[in-house]
Amino acid sequence: MLSVSPSKSSPRSPSGRDSILNKSYKGGVAMNSKVKNKGGKTNYKPYVSSALYNANKDKDRDKDGIACER
Template structure:
């Protein structure tokens, strides 16, 4: 029983520490964003509209917090920043 409590405590501390290091940050440009998110970042529920049809090469990471930190990178205002 004591081992179980210790193991759960270690896991809980690890999860708390990991959550704090993943705060959304603003990227200086799309190349910097693509190092972490190949398909860019998007608001939850955003859809990529392309005038000539077609689709993006990579799927974006859906997170309102990450998108809000990088709205300046969304040139076409479709809710997806740095899509490719």
């Protein structure tokens, strides 16, 4: 019988890039100072940097202009 153990990365777990980015920018990274969080209440204010946001745009799950917010 062949047994397969679950992988350490699942679609629901935060990616490595999210956790690395959140160590430096706890509120995530916003594309500009005018964006509003659509995902609900957050614990931290996002760091504003269009260059850093564009590099991590794929991590903006709710497409509100803030990547990796929490």
